[in-house]
Structures are given as C-alpha cells and as structure tokens.
Amino acid sequence: MFDVLVIGAGHAGCEAASAAARRGASVGLLTFRPEDAGQMSCNPSIGGVGKGHLVRELDVFDGLMAGAADQAAIHRRMLNRSKGPAVWGPRVQADRKLYRVAIGELLAETGVEIVVAEATGLIVRNGAIAGVETGAGTLHCRSVVIATGTFLDARMFVGEQLVAGGRHGERAALALAGQIRDIGLGQGRLKTGTPPRLDGRTIDWARLEEQPSDADEWAMSALDDGIRRLELRCAITRTNGRTHEIIAANFGRSPLFAGAIEGRGPRYCPSIEDKVKRFGDRDGHQIFLEPEGLDDRLVYPNGISTSLPADVQRDFVRSVDGLERVEMVRPGYAVEYEFVDPRRLGGTLEVRDLKGLFLAGQINGTTGYEEAAAQGLVAGLNAAARALELSEVRFDRRSSYIGVMVDDLTLQGVSEPYRMMTARAEYRLSLRADNATTRLGEAALAAGCLSDRRREQIEAHFERRSGPGWAETGEGRADALYAPYVQRQQREWDAVQRDARVWIPAELDYAAIPGLSTEMVERLDAARPETLDQASRVHGVTPAALSALYVAASRRAAA
Amino acid sequence: MRELRSPATAELLDEALVLRFDSPASSTGEDVVEFQCHGGRAVVDAVLSAIGAIDGVRLAEPGEFTRRAFENGRIDLTEAEGLADLIEAETESQRKAALSLAEGGLRKQIDRWQEQVLGFSARAERAIDYADEGGPEGDPQLSSECGALASELRAWLDRPRIEPLKDGVRVVVAGPPNAGKSSLINTIAGQERAIVTDVPGTTRDHIEVPLSVAGIPLIVTDTAGLRETEDQVEAIGVSRAEALVGAADVLLWLGAPDQAPQHPRLIRIHPKADLGEPIPERALGVSVVTGEGLGALLLQVADLAKSVLPAEDAIALNRRQAQHIGEAAEAVRAAASAADLVLVAEELRQARHAFDRLSGRAGVEDVLDALFSRFCLGK
Numbered sequence: 001m002f003d004v005l006v007i008g009a010g011h012a013g014c015e016a017a018s019a020a021a022r023r024g025a026s027v028g029l030l031t032f033r034p035e036d037a038g039q040m041s042c043n044p045s046i047g048g049v050g051k052g053h054l055v056r057e058l059d060v061f062d063g064l065m066a067g068a069a070d071q072a073a074i075h076r077r078m079l080n081r082s083k084g085p086a087v088w089g090p091r092v093q094a095d096r097k098l099y100r101v102a103i104g105e106l107l108a109e110t111g112v113e114i115v116v117a118e119a120t121g122l123i124v125r126n127g128a129i130a131g132v133e134t135g136a137g138t139l140h141c142r143s144v145v146i147a148t149g150t151f152l153d154a155r156m157f158v159g160e161q162l163v164a165g166g167r168h169g170e171r172a173a174l175a176l177a178g179q180i181r182d183i184g185l186g187q188g189r190l191k192t193g194t195p196p197r198l199d200g201r202t203i204d205w206a207r208l209e210e211q212p213s214d215a216d217e218w219a220m221s222a223l224d225d226g227i228r229r230l231e232l233r234c235a236i237t238r239t240n241g242r243t244h245e246i247i248a249a250n251f252g253r254s255p256l257f258a259g260a261i262e263g264r265g266p267r268y269c270p271s272i273e274d275k276v277k278r279f280g281d282r283d284g285h286q287i288f289l290e291p292e293g294l295d296d297r298l299v300y301p302n303g304i305s306t307s308l309p310a311d312v313q314r315d316f317v318r319s320v321d322g323l324e325r326v327e328m329v330r331p332g333y334a335v336e337y338e339f340v341d342p343r344r345l346g347g348t349l350e351v352r353d354l355k356g357l358f359l360a361g362q363i364n365g366t367t368g369y370e371e372a373a374a375q376g377l378v379a380g381l382n383a384a385a386r387a388l389e390l391s392e393v394r395f396d397r398r399s400s401y402i403g404v405m406v407d408d409l410t411l412q413g414v415s416e417p418y419r420m421m422t423a424r425a426e427y428r429l430s431l432r433a434d435n436a437t438t439r440l441g442e443a444a445l446a447a448g449c450l451s452d453r454r455r456e457q458i459e460a461h462f463e464r465r466s467g468p469g470w471a472e473t474g475e476g477r478a479d480a481l482y483a484p485y486v487q488r489q490q491r492e493w494d495a496v497q498r499d500a501r502v503w504i505p506a507e508l509d510y511a512a513i514p515g516l517s518t519e520m521v522e523r524l525d526a527a528r529p530e531t532l533d534q535a536s537r538v539h540g541v542t543p544a545a546l547s548a549l550y551v552a553a554s555r556r557a558a559a
Numbered sequence: 560m561r562e563l564r565s566p567a568t569a570e571l572l573d574e575a576l577v578l579r580f581d582s583p584a585s586s587t588g589e590d591v592v593e594f595q596c597h598g599g600r601a602v603v604d605a606v607l608s609a610i611g612a613i614d615g616v617r618l619a620e621p622g623e624f625t626r627r628a629f630e631n632g633r634i635d636l637t638e639a640e641g642l643a644d645l646i647e648a649e650t651e652s653q654r655k656a657a658l659s660l661a662e663g664g665l666r667k668q669i670d671r672w673q674e675q676v677l678g679f680s681a682r683a684e685r686a687i688d689y690a691d692e693g694g695p696e697g698d699p700q701l702s703s704e705c706g707a708l709a710s711e712l713r714a715w716l717d718r719p720r721i722e723p724l725k726d727g728v729r730v731v732v733a734g735p736p737n738a739g740k741s742s743l744i745n746t747i748a749g750q751e752r753a754i755v756t757d758v759p760g761t762t763r764d765h766i767e768v769p770l771s772v773a774g775i776p777l778i779v780t781d782t783a784g785l786r787e788t789e790d791q792v793e794a795i796g797v798s799r800a801e802a803l804v805g806a807a808d809v810l811l812w813l814g815a816p817d818q819a820p821q822h823p824r825l826i827r828i829h830p831k832a833d834l835g836e837p838i839p840e841r842a843l844g845v846s847v848v849t850g851e852g853l854g855a856l857l858l859q860v861a862d863l864a865k866s867v868l869p870a871e872d873a874i875a876l877n878r879r880q881a882q883h884i885g886e887a888a889e890a891v892r893a894a895a896s897a898a899d900l901v902l903v904a905e906e907l908r909q910a911r912h913a914f915d916r917l918s919g920r921a922g923v924e925d926v927l928d929a930l931f932s933r934f935c936l937g938k
Contacts, residue, residue: 049688080687084901087687423684429905485905517583 002028003387004380005132005141006112007119007176009037011369012361012376013147014103015063019380020145021110022062022449025387028115028139029107030132037114038068038103040369042194044096044292044300047220049079049089050420051370053401056090056436058370058377059221061444062454064106065373066221072098073220074232074294075213085478086429087422090220093234095293115139120175122183122357129356142387143356145379148176149372150192150337150362157255157307157334177338183354187341190417192367193271193305193334196313199327200291200299208235208289208322222437222457232291237322238284239272239304246316247276253309255334269367269419271334272304272316287320298329307334339365342409343527347394348382349375349406352528358383365414366405374402375409381447393447398427398493399439411527412539427489429482434475437461499533504553506530513552520545563594565609572605573597587624664874673914675708676891676907683904701903705895712888719867721875723808727769727778728864731803733820734813739830739847743813744768744781746847747857773861775868780807808867809860816842824863828856880917887913 003025006017014037017029031037046069047055059066075093107114117136122129122144131140156163180186213231254273270278275285288302301323306313310331317323342364344351349364351357360379361372381393395403404425409418422428431439441458444450450458470476506528510521520541529535532553536546561577564570576595585591596602610616682698723729732740748768770777782803804810804820812819816827816839829836832844832851843859845852869875876884887910894906 083687084899086901421684421688423688423904426908429901485902488909517588 002026002113002139002141004028004143004145004383005030005115005139006145006147006380006383007132008147008149008361009034009114010039010041010147010149010361010372011065012149012372012379013145014038014107015058015065015373015376016145016147016358016360016380016383017112017376018064018107018110019061019377019449020384020387021112022451023381023384023388023390023447025384027110027112028141029112030115030117030119030134030139032116032118034114034116035100037107038064038100040094040096040099042192042369043302044099044290045091045093045302046099046369047089047091048370049087050401050422050424051368052079052088052090052220053422053431053433053436054370054374054405054420055220056222056433057400057402057440058374059223060436060440060454060458061377061381061447062450063373063377064103065370066219067223067225068099068102068106069094069220070224071102071227072096072229073227074229074291075234076218076231077211077214078218084481085434085474086432086482088433090218090433092220093232093290095229096296097293098229118175121179122176124354127353127355129354143358143383145358145360145376145383146176146180146363147359147361147372147376147379148363150335154335154337157336158310158331161309162255180338180340183351185340185344185351185359186338187365187413188339189336190339190365190414191334191336192269192417193307194332195272195301195304195306196310196317196328196332197292197330198289198299198301198317198323199329200289200297202325202327203235203289203299204322204324205233205235208237210235211288222461223453230294232294234291235289235322237287237289237320239287239316239320240284242319243284243316244276244280246312246319247273247308248280250308250312251277253312255307269305269417272306273308289322304332305334306332308332337362339363339414341365341413341526343411343413345410347406347410347530348385348392349379349410350382350386356383356386358386362417364409365418366409367417367419371405371418371420374405378402378406381449390448391446393443395443397425398430398496399443400436401425401431404431407534407537411529411534411537413526427493429485429489432475432478434478438465438475496533499536500531502532502550502553504529504531504535504549508552510549513548516545516548524549563596563606563609565605565612567609567612572609573602575606665876665880668874669914669917672708672712672887673911676887676910676914679705679708679891679894680904680907680911683900683907686900687904702895705891705903705907709888709892709895712884712891715876716881716885716888718873719869719875720881721869721877723864723867724776724869724875725877727776728867729806729808730777730779730811730860730864731782731807731809732779732811732813733782733804734828734830738813740781740813742847743811743828743830743845744779746853747779772857772864775861775864777860777864809863811856811860816840824866826856826859826863883913883917886910887917 004017004020005028006013006020007030009017009029009031013029013031017027021027029037046065055063055066055069069092072094073092074095077091079089079091080087115134115136117134119132119134121133123131123133123138123140129141129144131138132144177186211234217228219226251273256271256273272285275282286303290300290302292298292300301317304317308316310328313331314328317326317328340359340363342359344353345359345364346352349358349360351359358379360375364375366372366375378393378395384390385392395406397403397407401420405418405420408424422431425431437458438461441462445455445458464470464473465476471480510516510524513521516524523538523540524535524545527534527538529538532546532550535541535549560574563572563575563577565572573596575597578593578595580586580591580593582589582591594606596606607618611618679701682701686698732744734740748770768779768781770779780803804822807822807824809824809826810820810822811826811828813828813830816829819825819827827839827842829838829842829844831846831848832838833846833848838844843852843856845856847853890906890910890913894903894910897903897906
C-alpha cells in the first residue's frame with residue numbers, strides 16, 4: 001500500500017514523486033525502465049526565458065530540476081541580459097548523463113520506491129482512486145499521478161516510416177491510453193518533433209561563430225553547491241537557399257504535409273519544413289549546435305526538428321555551413337501522441353470527477369521539461385495532500401509562472417502544445433527569475449515539503465530583505481526599478497480579487513441563464529470556471545456574457 | 560397582413576402587418592414579433608392595452624431592447640451606445656451622428672487601432688521571448704511607430720465630441736446683475752418656440768433651457784441666479800459661475816466688453832439697445848423690446864455652436880470612449896519613450912486593455928496569434 005503512486009519517471013513524474021515524498025507520503029514511482037528517470041529526450045538544455053522562471057520557482061519548493069541542472073551544466077547563459085531584469089532567463093546546457101545521474105541521486109534521497117512495471121489500469125472505487133493494475137500485480141494507493149508524457153498511444157514518424165512508440169526505441173502505453181479514453185478524459189492528438197543528431201567530431205567548428213558561456217557565476221538553484229564543470233563550446237550556423245531547395249523539393253515525402261500526422265504541432269517550435277513552407281522569403285534560419293555531454297560525441301542541432309525521410313535530412317544538413325562533412329548519427333522524427341483536455345482538472349491538477357487522480361506534464365498538452373516538472377510539483381504536493389489529508393497547495397497568476405500555467409491549462413485548455421512564455425504572464429514585472437524565493441518562500445514553508453537547508457536559506461533570505469543594504473542587491477535594485485509599475489499592477493490584481501470572490505456554483509446550468517448565447521454556454525461549460533474572475537479569462541467570453549453570468553451567480557447567492 | 564383582435568373580447572382592433580423574427584437572427588437575438596399598425600393614436604393604444612392585458616407581458620423598459628441585443632451578443636458595446644444615442648436623438652444632426660456610430664464606424668476605427676497595438680505588442684514580445692533567436696537587437700522602428708499612433712489618438716481626442724450633439728451645445732449667458740440675461744433667454748426661447756421640454760435640470764443656482772436653433776441643439780444657461788445670491792454664498796456662487804463659464808461651449812457676455820472673461824467662442828452683447836446708448840465697438844446691439852439684433856445674434860450663436868459639433872458624417876466620441884482612448888494614448892506615448900523593452904511591452908499591454916475595455920474584447924491569445932502569424936519563430 002502506497003500513499004501515492006506516480007506513473008512515469010520523466011521530468012513531471014520525478015518531481016511529483018519527490019514532492020509527495022517530501023510532504024511525508026510513501027511513494028511508488030512506476031516506470032518501464034529505471035534508467036529513464038531524468039532522461040532528457042529532446043534538447044539537452046534546461047531553462048530559458050519563462051522556462052528559467054519555472055525552474056527557479058520549482059527550486060523554492062526543493063524541486064529537483066534546478067539542483068540537477070547545476071550539477072550537470074556544461075554551458076550557462078543568462079538570456080535577455082540587455083533587457084530589464086524581469087525577463088532575464090537563466091539557461092544551462094546540461095550533460096545528458098550527468099543530469100540523469102543527478103536526478104537519480106536526488107530521487108533516492110527522498111525515499112521514493114522505484115517500481116519497474118507497466119501500469120495497465122486504474123482501480124476506481126466509489127468515484128475515487130484505489131490503486132493501479134500493473135504488469136507486476138495490483139498496487140493499492142490513495143492517489144495516483146499520471147505523468148506518462150508522450151507515451152499514451154504515441155506514434156513516431158520518420159519520413160514515410162511509422163513506428164509505434166513514445167521515444168526512440170521505446171514502447172507506447174497503449175493499455176492505459178485505452179482506459180483514459182474510457183474515463184472520458186482523452187481529447188485529441190498533438191505532435192512534437194526532434195532534429196537529427198550529429199556526430200560532433202565531423203563538424204567544422206573552426207568556421208562557425210562560437211557562443212560562449214557566461215563569465216559570471218550564477219546558478220540555477222538558490223542552494224548553489226559551487227559545482228562548475230568544464231565548459232563546452234556551442235556554435236551557431238544557419239540554413240541557406242540550397243538547404244531550402246532540398247527541403248521544398250521533398251515536401252511530398254513529409255508526413256506533415258502528406259496528411260499522415262493529424263496532431264497539431266507547436267507554432268513556436270515549428271519543424272524546418274514548416275519554416276521553409278510558411279516563411280519561404282527568409283534567406284536562412286539559425287541553427288544552434290549544442291553538444292549533448294562532456295564525453296558524448298552527439299550534437300543537437302537546435303532549430304531543425306524534422307520528420308522528413310532520413311536521406312533528405314542528411315542531404316539538407318550537409319548543405320549548411322560547417323556541416324558539409326557531418327555524419328548524422330540518428331535521423332530526426334515527429335511524435336504524435338494523445339493528450340487529455342486539462343480543463344477537466346482543477347487548480348491542484350486533480351481530475352475534477354475522479355478524486356485522487358492527478359495528471360501532470362505533457363499528457364496535459366504542454367511541451368518542455370520545465371513545464372512538465374512544474375506540473376509534477378503541483379500534482380505531487382497535492383496528491384500527498386489528498387492521501388494524507390494535508391492542506392492543498394495552489395499557485396496563482398500574481399505570484400508565479402506556475403500559477404499562470406496551471407490557470408491557463410485548466411481554464412483555457414490547449415489547442416497546440418503549451419509552452420511557457422513571459423508574454424503569458426500579465427504580472428511579468430513582479431514575476432522575476434531573481435525573486436522566486438521572495439514570491440514563494442512563505443508558501444513553500446507552509447507546504448511542509450522542505451529540507452532543513454532550504455528552510456534556512458528561505459528564512460535567511462527574508463531576513464536579508466528586511467535588513468540594511470538590501471537596496472544594493474540585484475533583487476533590491478530590480479524591485480526599485482519596477483516599483484511604480486508593480487503598484488499599478490497591484491490595483492489590477494485587487495480588481496481581479498474582487499471578481500474572484502464571486503463564486504460560480506459548480507452545478508450552475510449555463511444553458512438556463514438568460515442572455516447567454518449557445519457559443520458562450522459551450523465555452524463556459526468546457527472551462528467550468530470557479531469564479532467570475534476565471535470566467536472573465538475564458539477565451540472568447542464576452543463582457544455581455546460576463547454580466548449575465550454575474551447576475552445569475554449573485555441571484556443564486558441571494559436565493 | 561393579419562387581423563388583430565382583443566384576446567378578451569375578440570373585437571377587431573386593426574388589420575396590421577405582422578412580422579415575425581425568430582431567434583437568434585432578430586435584432587435582439589430573441590424571438591421578436593413586430594406589429595405595424597395603422598397610424599392613429601387610438602388604434603395603437605388599443606393594440607397596446609390588449610397586449611398588455613395578457614399575463615406576463617409588460618412594456619419594455621427604456622433601452623431594454625438594446626440591452627438585450629447587447630447581452631445576446633448581437634451588437635457590441637460601441638454599437639449599443641450608438642443605438643442608445645439614436646433613440647435619444649432629437650434633431651436631424653443628432654440622428655446622423657448616431658447612425659454613423661451604430662453602423663460600426665467607430666468599431667472599425669477601434670479595430671484598426673487595436674490591430675496596430677497588437678502588432679506592436681507582438682514585436683515587443685517577440686524580442687523578449689525569443690531572445691536567443693538572433694536577429695538585430697531591439698526594434699528601433701517600434702518607438703517611432705508608437706509615437707505616431709499616440710499622436711493620431713490625441714488628434715481624435717481633440718475632435719468635437721458627441722455630448723454637445725446629444726445634450727446640446729452649452730451656451731452660457733453671463734454678465735452683471737440686471738444686464739438683461741433672463742429676458743434675453745426668454746425672448747430667444749419664445750421667438751424660436753423651440754423649447755423641447757420643461758426647463759429640465761433646473762437647480763437653485765441656474766436655469767437651463769434646451770433650444771434648437773437652425774437644427775442645432777442648444778442648452779442655454781442663465782447664470783443670473785448666481786450673481787444675485789453672491790452676498791449670501793459669495794465664494795460658492797462665484798466659483799460656480801466661473802465653472803459654468805469655463806464649461807461653456809459658447810459664451811454670451813452682457814457686461815462691459817473689456818470685462819468679458821477669456822473664452823474661445825465669445826459673443827459680446829450690448830443689451831437694451833433700444834435705450835439709445837452708443838453701442839461699443841466689438842459688441843452686438845440687441846433689444847428684446849424691438850427685436851433689434853436678435854436675428855444676427857442667433858446666426859452668430861449657430862455659427863459658433865457648429866464649430867464644437869462633430870461634422871454631420873463624422874464619428875464623434877462620447878465621454879466614456881474618449882476616456883479609454885485617452886488612456887490608450889497615454890500608454891502608447893509612454894511605450895514610445897520607455898527605454899526598457901519590458902516596460903514598452905507593459906505600456907502596450909495597458910493600451911490593449913484600454914481598447915479592450917472600449918470594445919469589450921480581450922485576451923493574451925490575440926497577441927500570440929498576431930505574433931505567430933507574422934514572425935518565423937522557434938528553434
């Protein structure tokens with residue numbers, strides 16, 4: 001009997017399992033292969049603009065990602081340095097193997113039990129989760145976190161080839177996908193892609209523009225162990241007219257354009273064939289050459305994800321400056337997978353209609369390690385709360401990117417893979433990567449999920465904030481810089497809070513509200529906002545619909 | 560064509576044209592039936608009372624159909640305002656301005672501005688969220704384009720507003736006690752026989768008379784009461800008079816010409832011209848006794864009033880619209896001068912909100928849509 005079972009040991013699953021364990025739950029972590037924990041299946045980097053903010057927030061709750069990234073970092077860059085501190089984005093290139101080792105060690109410290117088995121079904125009793133059927137027998141538990149990423153009924157495409165599987169050489173979780181559909185959670189399919197992997201020894205580095213690592217010593221985690229590895233070189237090159245000709249000549253062989261892929265891909269991370277097709281007038285697209293590790297010859301050419309046939313991939317890659325003689329170790333591919341409509345989840349990422357079932361990560365329609373990990377934290381903290389009757393931990397838009405993401409997902413749903421961007425955060429000026437401890441320290445202390453070392457760090461931080469000399473720190477200076485704007489935003493937030501106090505009864509029948517059009521009824525029904533403020537943020541809901549809703553909600557409250 | 564009969568007595572009331580509009584394609588979005596009766600007052604009254612006798616039926620509140628159309632999403636806020644003005648419109652030029660608004664003239668203009676600000680936002684957000692995508696640092700064009708939009712918005716705010724058209728152009732009659740202010744107003748009102756309602760808005764302090772001169776709606780205000788009560792409540796009286804003079808669209812001054820307050824649209828009047836005193840230079844001699852100068856005065860008033868009214872086919876803003884556009888103008892101006900791109904984006908967000916409040920639409924998704932349709936992004 002476990003308190004919490006987590007299915008899937010990717011970034012969401014590992015964070016969920018460790019967060020639940022930190023709150024005192026006994027946790028089992030189910031995975032096909034134990035060595036998959038902490039696997040970076042796509043780009044070997046952690047952080048960035050918006051994403052770096054998520055990692056810092058996760059860190060305040062003692063999440064694993066920031067610390068592991070520091071231990072595995074082989075290249076560091078603070079993005080957006082030329083702009084205001086609100087949008088500085090810490091990003092590291094991580095050594096793939098070192099990262100996996102670091103996650104494995106951190107996970108072991110938390111006492112999470114790794115169970116090597118496939119989850120084949122959920123056991124539901126009286127509308128609540130009671131356990132998980134696995135290939136190794138029945139496991140009982142009080143709550144379950146499903147963090148299966150792209151593995152639900154996933155299909156991989158390399159040109160005309162179609163393979164069932166969620167990642168290179170791995171199986172798809174077919175049985176579980178079937179049951180999720182039976183519960184009525186399945187929504188549709190999304191796609192994502194990766195570029196081919198190159199042999200770094202065959203790249204002509206000398207001809208390419210080098211991208212240096214930052215000289216100053218910043219770390220992802222507030223608990224910096226001071227580990228600084230040998231820095232590797234990254235470089236930039238770009239596609240050219242010849243590359244585009246080769247790609248355009250083979251549009252017919254791309255599963256994207258031939259109609260084999262039905263899932264919608266992310267607009268902000270288009271495949272190279274998409275870029276050539278949609279922006280044909282551009283003379284070139286940048287490619288970032290990112291080494292995957294210290295003793296790894298693989299290089300990840302960031303910017304050219306593709307599902308073209310392997311021979312076309314080799315040809316177009318070799319048309320690029322510095323890559324004329326490159327050896328392609330593995331072709332890129334597209335993955336199409338099933339996801340769940342996250343509007344079926346509440347603010348704790350628990351399925352509204354099934355007590356004890358939590359969903360986190362790519363299954364909710366997001367993309368990216370950081371987005372997955374942050375959801376893992378939310379689901380893990382609250383799965384433990386459900387199992388042990390602890391208090392819920394909720395995040396809001398005013399104080400964290402995590403809150404922005406959870407609110408966006410559960411209220412708006414997704415129509416394309418969801419990636420964090422600072423443009424999504426209306427309180428961006430207050431949500432900085434450098435003040436995560438200030439923003440979330442109190443909440444983290446209250447959640448009771450912290451190590452002694454973290455607790456001391458947070459308390460010391462608050463002490464320094466109120467002490468002399470704070471104005472001279474980086475965070476203090478940024479506070480002062482944005483103070484007038486933050487005040488204005490606070491007034492906005494106060495208005496939001498007023499609307500947030502107008503509760504919309506869960507059983508409210510939208511169709512019966514006079515003045516609501518069919519379209520509004522559909523939108524509101526799908527999102528099921530809990531407050532008037534949430535309703536106001538449901539995409540496409542008009543002010544007229546809001547006033548009708550307000551009238552209906554207050555009438556019911558008065559009755 | 561249908562026979563309309565009383566449900567109670569089956570008596571034939573009228574043979575009327577009956578039009579049926581099913582929801583949601585009707586003007587309000589609900590099921591609507593329209594009776595086009597014969598014109599006589601008696602017929603209409605009979606039909607109305609027959610309908611009113613049916614259980615659950617009542618007369619619409621003022622503006623209720625417009626409100627329902629708005630609530631059902633048939634029209635948006637700016638169109639609703641235009642329709643409301645149309646219903647209230649009392650003169651021909653009011654009607655034309657209201658129609659232009661209702662037909663979505665302002666709506667289209669706001670759409671254009673919103674589109675423009677959305678584009679600016681997308682450019683700022685792109686530079687922030689795609690920091691590592693290379694390309695030139697910053698967007699030097701953005702600042703000057705924001706500046707240009709701010710000027711355009713300011714120019715709109717300087718245009719004649721709809722209030723003078725709706726409420727009437729404020730003509731304030733001022734001057735020393737016993738200069739003949741009240742008799743002048745009474746004479747104008749009597750001569751034009753154009754009093755629309757019974758002295759609305761009358762307060763203890765001043766009297767307002769709505770008039771229509773040459774098709775232009777006027778509100779003529781007498782400051783007489785103010786000056787004469789000066790002794791009792793001097794400070795309050797004087798400051799109110801000053802406020803009235805300040806708010807005047809057209810000022811008629813009945814005192815000594817060199818004591819006239821500063822005002823861009825001032826007519827100096829020499830009253831009681833029939834008494835034979837010499838008429839000062841720059842002043843218009845008027846006599847309520849002989850009628851001398853009255854015609855010329857009305858012509859001058861109409862000319863000046865016209866200059867504060869929107870042109871007949873122009874879109875005029877009301878106070879609410881002007882306020883939001885003012886907020887947007889201020890934010891776009893701040894965006895033009897902000898050095899930090901994050902603050903540029905923040906000001907543009909404020910501008911978007913101002914337009915959203917104006918038109919009733921919102922959403923970060925709109926920005927992202929603009930962003931992704933215009934730029935090739937993503938690694």
